[in-house]
Amino acid sequence: MGIIVGLDVGGSTTKIVGMDAENIVYKSVTKAGDPVTSAYGALGKLINDLGISVSDIDRINITGVGSGFTATPMLGIDTIMVEEFISTGLGGLYLAHLDKAVVVSMGTGTAYLKAEYPNVTHIIGSGVGGGSLVGLSNSMIGMDDPEKLSELAHQGDINRVDLNIGDISKAEIPGLAKDVTASNFGKAADDLTNPDKICGIFNLVYQSIGTMAVLSSRTVGIKDVVFTGQLTMFDQCEKTFEMFRDLYEANFIIPEDAVYATAIGACLAGGRK
Numbered sequence: 001m002g003i004i005v006g007l008d009v010g011g012s013t014t015k016i017v018g019m020d021a022e023n024i025v026y027k028s029v030t031k032a033g034d035p036v037t038s039a040y041g042a043l044g045k046l047i048n049d050l051g052i053s054v055s056d057i058d059r060i061n062i063t064g065v066g067s068g069f070t071a072t073p074m075l076g077i078d079t080i081m082v083e084e085f086i087s088t089g090l091g092g093l094y095l096a097h098l099d100k101a102v103v104v105s106m107g108t109g110t111a112y113l114k115a116e117y118p119n120v121t122h123i124i125g126s127g128v129g130g131g132s133l134v135g136l137s138n139s140m141i142g143m144d145d146p147e148k149l150s151e152l153a154h155q156g157d158i159n160r161v162d163l164n165i166g167d168i169s170k171a172e173i174p175g176l177a178k179d180v181t182a183s184n185f186g187k188a189a190d191d192l193t194n195p196d197k198i199c200g201i202f203n204l205v206y207q208s209i210g211t212m213a214v215l216s217s218r219t220v221g222i223k224d225v226v227f228t229g230q231l232t233m234f235d236q237c238e239k240t241f242e243m244f245r246d247l248y249e250a251n252f253i254i255p256e257d258a259v260y261a262t263a264i265g266a267c268l269a270g271g272r273k
Contacts, residue, residue, distance in 0.1 A: 002058040006266035009066035016042040017263040035066025061266040063087040082269040089120030091265025092226040095255035106229035112216040128208045150234040156199025163187045206240035228261035
């Protein structure tokens with residue numbers, strides 16, 4: 001039996017996963033100037049890296065916003081289009097070893113999904129995501145490289161940016177520690193450094209996503225929340241979500257290989273349309 005390939009095609013980046021039965025045998029990210037080039041580049045790289053031929057691939061399951069630009073079948077291989085929400089939900093469950101969870105897809109915006117294997121439904125979406133982080137950072141300091149922005153944010157002081165409960169109330173508020181955010185950028189002054197500003201933007205984006213995740217979890221009555229997507233790569237993600245675990249007793253899970261969740265789910269979808 002050959003392998004099944006899952007392709008998560010974005011505007012210029014393709015995440016590819018190869019699975020043999022239910023085991024991941026390959027994963028990679030390919031960037032190019034357009035979705036067609038990145039998709040075919042990713043597929044060619046998989047064939048080359050694994051040392052296999054086209055005939056060793058049983059099927060390609062393709063998903064993502066850029067998948068519609070790619071002509072099928074790819075390289076003459078049976079190619080099936082899979083709905084992105086289904087792919088992300090199934091991939092999130094697989095990585096977290098769960099049968100039921102709220103799966104949060106942090107991309108340019110953010111999608112909140114109710115995943116109960118094998119069914120996935122959309123709860124709600126938000127325009128706050130990676131696009132917000134990059135756009136706000138570019139507007140404020142003229143930088144748009146997420147990895148460099150994350151490094152810069154480590155040098156910032158969030159206490160110079162955000163207004164906390166302790167800043168506005170001397171009295172104890174039941175259930176709210178004094179370091180809980182009362183207002184993102186509520187303390188910002190004219191003398192903020194660039195690292196301060198970027199630190200505040202990361203906090204704003206992750207706290208907004210975390211708040212929506214808690215609400216989604218409570219709406220559908222599922223405590224486990226699995227995070228997927230590019231924004232799981234940065235240290236600020238785990239640090240911010242740790243506060244949500246403590247404050248709301250939410251079971252926030254950031255699995256290994258969360259970036260590949262949608263490509264993995266495409267493999268597992270088995271051709272569902």
